[in-house]
Amino acid sequence: MQKEQxxxxxxxxxxxxxxxxxxxSQLLVVxxxxxxxxxxxxxxxxxxxxxxxxxxxxxxRRLREAARRLAVxxxxxxxxxxxxxxxxxxxxxxxxxxxxxxxRTGVLAQEPASRETT
Numbered sequence: 211m212q213k214e215q216x217x218x219x220x221x222x223x224x225x226x227x228x229x230x231x232x233x234x235s236q237l238l239v240v241x242x243x244x245x246x247x248x249x250x251x252x253x254x255x256x257x258x259x260x261x262x263x264x265x266x267x268x269x270x271r272r273l274r275e276a277a278r279r280l281a282v283x284x285x286x287x288x289x290x291x292x293x294x295x296x297x298x299x300x301x302x303x304x305x306x307x308x309x310x311x312x313x314r315t316g317v318l319a320q321e322p323a324s325r326e327t328t
Contacts, residue, residue, distance in 0.1 A: 211278050217253030217287055226253070226289045233314045237299050238273075239291040240311040250282045250317070256292040265297050269304070276305035280312055281319040288317060 217223055230243035245251070254273050256266040269292045277290065296304060312318050 211252065211274055214249055215251055217251045217289065222251070222287060223253055223255075223289060226287050230287070230289070231315055233311045234293075235307045235311055237293055237296045237304060237307040238311055239293065240308070240315055241289045241291070242315045242317055243287045244285055245287045246285070248284055250284055250286040250288060252277050253287070253289045254292075255289060256296070259294050260292050261297045266292075269296050272301050272304050273308065276301070276308045279305070280309060282312065282317050283319045286317050288312075288315075 230241035
C-alpha cells in the first residue's frame, strides 16, 4: 500500500472515529468517512486485546494485503479495526470479512454491467 493510501495522522483517525459510518462483523469493525481527495486512505488498528505485538502486526499485515486487493472507490478514509477473534482467523476469513463490510458501507467500486448483444 502506497504512502498516500495510508491514514497516518492522529487527527485523521479521530475524524473517522468521530464522524464515520460504522459496520462490524465478528472479526472486524470498519469505519468510513468521505474525504475531499482523489484517493481512498486506509488505517488499521489492532488493540492489545487482539494479542501481543507479533499477533497484532500479523493481523494488520493480513488486513493491509486484503485491502490492497479490494477495488475501492476514491474519496474515502477507511479505518479497519481488528477484534479479538481476528487473531485466530486466517487470511481468507479476514479478506472475506473485509470485503463484506466494504460492500455494506458502499465503498466498493461498481463494476460496469455487462451488456449482451442481441
